[in-house]
Amino acid sequence: MKKRQVVVKRDKSSGTSTISSSVVRSTVRYGECQKNHAANIGGYAVDGCREFMASGEEGSTGALSCAACGCHRNFHRREEENEVVCEYSPAQ
Numbered sequence: 001m002k003k004r005q006v007v008v009k010r011d012k013s014s015g016t017s018t019i020s021s022s023v024v025r026s027t028v029r030y031g032e033c034q035k036n037h038a039a040n041i042g043g044y045a046v047d048g049c050r051e052f053m054a055s056g057e058e059g060s061t062g063a064l065s066c067a068a069c070g071c072h073r074n075f076h077r078r079e080e081e082n083e084v085v086c087e088y089s090p091a092q
Helices: none
Strands: 003-010 017-033 076-090
Touching: none
Parallel strands: none
Antiparallel strands: 003 017, 017 076
16 A cells, blocks of 8 residues: 655745655565464474465465465565655745
């Protein structure tokens, strides 16, 4: 989801205004698999899959399963990076 914020400030002494906007960009990647394969016997064992690789094209059902371990994408650790880009320009 992209968010955009626009702020208009008016300088009361001179009557001029400035415009400042910022855009938040976020990218998501999925890291190692955290599925406990031994949960049904009361143990703990992970398969060692280090990164999610989609087994199909984006938008298909295969995009949600990992080609390396076969698990659903929700079992992989979600890593989200947010980048904020700010722009400032005095209005004329």
